[in-house]
Amino acid sequence: MTPPGSRAYKGEAAETRRLALLRVWIALTILLGLNYVIWRWWASVNWSAWWISVPLVLAETYSIVDLSLFGMTVWKSRQRGEPPAAPAGLGVDVFITTYNEPVGLVLDTARAARDITYPHRTWILDDGDRAELRAGAATLGVDYLTRGEEWAGKPRHAKAGNLNNALMQTTGEFILVLDADMVPYPHILDRTLGYFAQDERLALVQTPQYFNNVPDDDPLGSQAPLFYGPIQEGKDGWGASFFCGSNAVLRREALMELGILGYVSATEKAVVTGLKDARGILRRAARRAVTPAERAALVATHEAVGDALAAVGNGAPLGEVTFVLGERISELSRLAVAGDLAAIAADLDDLGIEDHGVTAASAAIVGSLATQELSPLNALDAVRATIDAIDVGRSGEAQALLPMATISVTEDMATSMRLHANGWRSVYHNEILVEGLAPEGLAAALTQRLRWAQGTVQVLLRENPLALKGLRPAQRLMYFSTMWSYLAGFATLVYLVAPVLFLTAGVLPVNSYAGPFFWRFLPFMVANQLLFLVASRGLPTWRGQQYTIALFPVWITACVTAAANVWGGRPLSFAVTPKDGTRSERRPLREIRWQIVTAVALVVAVVAGVLRLAVWGAEPVGTLVNIGWVCFDLVAMSVLVGAVRYRGYPGNEEEK
């Protein structure tokens, strides 16, 4: 497939006309959808078989919500015109992130990156720390970075950590991020930097991800024309286009701001938690204290910690609160030392030793014995816990600042959501400026989809866009829309089970005569399919629809593992997507065993349905509808046949 060199943009007037038609169609489709689903809830749930009827109507409701969010997205899917010219003199770093990709592939990308025409500095960020790659970089004349000593024993945070490590060692005002297998065109910066000059609160320009090793029929569904077309453009229209991890230019200042804000909130959280723990420890220790001096010190520290927490609660700055608390603990140390010295002086007086020079009245003597090292309060673990709590060094991390979000295995979406929440803007520039490599085997493709889905669900569970402070309502919905779409696996499961149950066991989840059902369902279904056609401007979207259905076990696995990770702390068993040279020779039937089971069940259901119809004279309309439904599912899932048989991109062999 040749890359679409020219963009689909045909001028503002054409865009406006297209959008007007699209919006009429969106409104119509959503109205028909509501008409259908409301009737389903109101009048056609078969409550006697509620255990399948309710899941089915819930799945249908899910789909209507999904459709409405899609409609809202593409409502504003206007293409941008020519980009503004890039001003001269901007500082740009080009980052190529790699972990285990073949050295030759990384160097091909680095060579193309080096040859980008706009002046810049190219960096290979090698998380694999490979000598061969370091030497290759030197030969090409590009820079090379890997993690340093400070990362030993600390969380590495995968690609986000790799980028954060590089951000701390480079200085360019703008950063072009490229995956190891994403080869840029020379004019990529000329086409993207201009946006930043126009808007100083712009943090991100994302461009499409296009793969040049994918045949026209795209057996693995690698190209995402709908996402990198109308969906990102629509999100762009609502001020919420996403960062997709590669082929994007970012403003360093915006990332650093995220890093600083993140540091502040992480520190605040750590201090408040630490102080709350310390308060409990102090209370218990005071109860058990042996001597009055001990008890007095513990009670006084407990009180000081209580005051500090109250001050944080009242919005006092953390730096001030911790400083005041530190001062009060120092004062308590001096009091304890003064008490000891007074007792010593009294004892010496009693012994008749004159002029002994021991006195609590000398601030110098008291101070010298009440330093952080010598303080008698150090003997009290509870007080030490308090002092540790107000240590603001973030010692659990290799870097105090983590600009790229580390809450998810897909750092990109989490990062852009935080950027938007902090008032930064983004642009989606729909022009192919990079050619990448897609996975060439089904197993690798499935790993990749699983990782994206897991990452997205992680962000949903950790930083729900509906609750994150700072986002505008439309931005919340744009992020939520993508997350919502990854819940599709559960709905698909119901859509697959329901007709099988009907055809084999005669369980009917819909309680209606044929007429009212068709009258409401068919117009909606037709409008829905046409909406995809209109919204996608003729781009191929059928592969995407097929994979949405066929990969239902992947989507369900992603949701379950991400929830177990976020709520239960279980590892995701995260895998880097295999790239070039990892074509699987064996047919990866194991990967799709659930789909095979499902297909067998569907075929059995069709046979059962035909028998019931022909032999026992079952109700014909319901049976035919369900047979049609099952056939649709089978056609959708048939995409996996081509995927399993796929042996990689033939173009590669021709080149070699």
Added chain:
Amino acid sequence: MTQFRTDPVGEDIAVVRPDGRLNMVAAPELRDTVTRAVQSGRPRVVVDLSGVDFMDSSGLGALIASLKTARQAGGDLRLAGVGEQVALVLQLSNVDRILKPYANADDAFRN
């Protein structure tokens, strides 16, 4: 936790050997240990500090209180085996003018 060992020497000498930190938490036990030694008829007490790597003002207070206990019983308290940090605290508090440390426990009551 700081451990205390008491070794009888001769007829009326006790050597108290704390091991660990001589701080606010350990101070009461040092006083108890010395008091017990004095009451058992050994008013001449050596506190061998060679096992003490840290002392604070509370530990020092316990030493002086113990000195008082020993003197009131007609005996004395002497220090031995003082490390760098303990010497610093003795000096900062001016107590080094009163209690002169001996190199080891055997020297403390040699005269």
